Amino acid sequence: MTASKHDTAPAWVDPDDAPxxxxxxxxxxxxxxxxxxVQRGRPPVAHxxxxxxxxxxxxxxxxxxxSGRGWQTRVNQALREWIEKGAG
Structure with missing residues (x-):
């Protein structure tokens, strides 16, 4: 048979039969x-x-x-300060 087969579920019509x-x-x-x-989760950051x-x-x-938790943040801050001083 060449006709495509579609799932044709019967339309829901009875409001008393609501899930x-x-x-x-x-x-x-x-x-x-x-x-x-309203999106779930954290909003996207600007940078x-x-x-x-x-x-x-x-x-x-x-x-x-x-040095403990946050070491990557401290490295990021140290590099930022170094660049802002013009040492780059």
């Missing part, structure tokens, strides 16, 4: 405010960070990691 609105349904629902879709590969001496990398 139950449980917690799962509401969790998956899209939220709208003033006609606009996103860029992933780079940087080769450092082993002792330098170990010392930075040993």
């Amino acid at each position: 139950e609105l449980d917690d799962e349904w509401f969790e998956r629902a899209d939220i709208h405010e003033n006609g606009r879709l 996103p960070k860029q992933r780079v590969t940087l080769r450092l001496d082993e002792d330098i990398a170990s010392a930075l990691r040993a």
Whole structure:
């Protein structure tokens, strides 16, 4: 047969046969405010960070990691200060 086969489910017409609105349904629902879709998750940042590969001496990398959480942020800030001083 050359005719394409389409799934033709019967149209839903009985409002008393509506699916139950449980917690799962509401969790998956899209939220709208003033006609606009509210996106879930973090909003995009104005100036996103860029992933780079940087080769450092082993002792330098170990010392930075040993300084604790936020070491990459501190390296970023130190490089920013160095560039702003005009040392670049």
